[in-house]
Amino acid sequence: MPATEQLVVDRVAVTVPLNAPDGVDIDGMIGVFHGWIQRGAVPGTLIDVADYRHVHHGPVVMLVAHELDYAIDLADGDLGLRVTRKRTAGPADLRAAVGWCAAHALRAITAFADEQPPNGSLSARTDELRVRVLDRRAVPSTAAGAERALAELGESADELFGASGGSVTADWAPPAPVTVRIRAEDPLSPGDLLAAADSASAGLSSD
């Protein structure tokens, strides 16, 4: 399913689901993210922490940066770490941007290891990525838009999970932004997935 040309987007969000074997301390996430700003623990021009714990299935707690946002995400009701690429940060090609977001999310998740329990035991689930294409100019919330995104992200699935192991499904209804789940037949280790995401991010950004 090769795409004909690069699909350039402004904003795209990728959520990496989290394993939380000891549960999660949502209130404690505010301190975690403030600590990340103090220590420069994750990439980006880190600006502030936004507290949306009161909102149903929302971004919960966000670490806002100039180039991207990190958020504890409950948008789908499942716990995850979402990274949103903003404006012109990183690669603009959709596939590369997805790789870029996934790589930032996976790196941020490794930073939880330095935190107190239970948040210190949070880890990445590598069987799925949820992609929201938040740029209706490039990918309108239509069947055609979803088809185009699926074609592109089908290749992302191959890049990220290996030629035989990735699949994509659209999980969306208009007028919501086109949302695609990239699933792995055989989950990789977080390290291997990070390497694949880095590769996907760099592979097209230099085109």
Next chain:
Amino acid sequence: MSGVSWREALDEEMEPMLAEEIDVFEGQVELRKQGKVDERVFAETRLRRGVYGQRYDNGQRHDGVASRELRFPAGDLTKGPETFWDAPGMQRIKIPYGGVTPDQLEVLAECAEEYSDDILHITTRQDVQLHFIHIEDTPDMMRRLASVGITTREACGNGVRNVTGCPIAGVCRTEVFDVTAYADALFRFLLGHPDCQDFGRKFKPAFSGCAGEPCGLVMMHDFGAIAEIRDVDGVPTHGFQIYVGGGLGTTPHQAKQLYEWVPASELLPVAQAVGRVFGREGEKKNRNRARIKFLVAKLGIEEFRRLIDEERAILPYDPRWTSYLPNVGDFDEEPARDAAPLVAPENAPEGFGAWLDSNVYRQRQDGYVAATIALPLGDLTADQARALAEVSRRYVGGAIRTTVEQNIILRWVSEGDLPELYRELAEIGLAEPGAGTIFDITSCPGTDTCKLGISSSRGLAGELRRRVAASSFSSDTAVEGLKIKVSGCFNSCGQHHVSDIGFFGNTRKIDGYTVPHFQVVLGGRWRENAGSYGMAVGAVPSKRVPEVVEAITSRFAAERQSDETFQDFTTRLGKKELGALIEPFKSIPTHDEDPTPYTDWGDAREFTKDDMGIGECAGEVVSSTTLELSSAESLSFDAQIAFDDGDLVRADERAYRAMLSAAEALVRAETILPPEDPDAVVKEFKERFYDTERFFDRFAKGKFARPLFERHEQGPGRLDADSIRILLEETALFIDACYAFEIRETGAQSAAV
């Protein structure tokens, strides 16, 4: 549609005037990037488009250990004094009288997720605010909003802000009549009105359908109208009691009655006269004294009324004053579904009864109710907003209003639909009970995003909300009906003065540390259109505020006399006794013993005031002439782009519009012009400035004005590249000459006052 800009995609969807305004603003953004617009002028320009600064936009942030520099990619480029270009900002979006359609709600949701942080925030003036937005995203966002009839114009800055109104107007059981059409007419009439461009500060209008209820909060507004029908020559006539000079802030003022009653036909001219007097007589230099409340207090209401009478008498007739009146009925709403009685379901959804008790208001129309969606801290996600739009289409045909209590109301719900509506709202997390109760706490943005915030109002409101939900406070029914409102500072955006229990942020020094506090304000009156203000009884550390609420509510529940209101209760106890009541909660452990009170709610950092910045509430006081000349410059820039794109027809048209706009800016400073009348602009300009040689400079004399006269008289000339290039150069020179003229005339060294 990759490759197609929003400007191209939405060209046919926007009103031409809105589209042009946004093009002009986009041009000004580009000019500022090139350093061709003064930062103060640009600041006021963006504020008048609702583009506001946000905390940390001065590039400094205290991370709890030390103040750190935020290094943005655009470096030293600014979008206003001490406001970095790349720093995220807030977009305020006007929602007149809170009326919003499902289509608009969907576009707001798109903007929230594509440009902001996924959250729509409803304000205490029925606006929507989006945060963490880049300045360069704002023109496209405005286009998308304009495509569904929303403007951000004058949402901030020294102009006429959103017109607020009762969210249940038209369905209310106690209203005199539905004020919606009149609020809409005032909004449209004053938007961009030339008589409202030279205010020293903002100007907030409000409408109420009756005097007794609080929905319109008229008594705390700059300009307020309360519906009243009077008999005129035997004919029942719609009209209004008119109030002026109310306001909260550090020194709250109750509005004064300007007119006991005026017929609806006089509403707009009276508002225009008030605008003209405020623009002319209001304070300009000291912005702390520049709201109209200070002018009314200084002059006295009698003298102020005399000035308004005088001004009204000389206003040139404007057909818009009354042209809307025959169409007032257009605002009547039709229910989407037939009325049906509520049949108590056998298996009522969990929580339905509590929600029914607190969130549902029986309309005056039999069989219909208005259902309040109690938004926590005024927030909802883009997904929720989209789902709500769809729910509202099906159940109420899109009859949605935002409220000053930061909620959303669905009107025209058939009673029989309530159980199913509740189920659907619960699925999207929008069926919280407790609307209008002690659970439904109002808060300004505070230190979360506001540059002026001192203490975390949202953090405190969130914590109090959790404790109410956990039944930490008295469950006495009188306590349940109390209102709590929180402001992050003395500027009162959380409207703490008019709540039963109010708080505003301040600080105290304890143990050598700056500690976040809240001043406790008790006994404000929400009813009677915010009929009286509360009394400050002392400040307590932020982390002890929940104990204060518990103490006050317990005392009220235990000691109130029969049906004594909270206002009467606080008046009876008096300031001394109330001060004693909160006294035990003023102390905290030393920092060594427990550092927790030295942080604020929802913020792990040790507290500091270092992050406070310069507020933009008042905007820069920049003359309307300078702002209009800046717009002309943007049109000239647009002409240059069209020329570069090879579109010579557009380049010619834009250049002409730019010259016309610059000339109009100078003329408007001296006289009133009819709208959209180029002949009048050129005639007035020529007679006032050219024929009198006032426009002439020592060397060029009047030559820079001639291209305007020629282009106006002769129409488009030869549309070849050389001719247009010359026209573009002449346009730029004419605008420069207009700037020079303004400086000569005002004697100012800088365009900004």
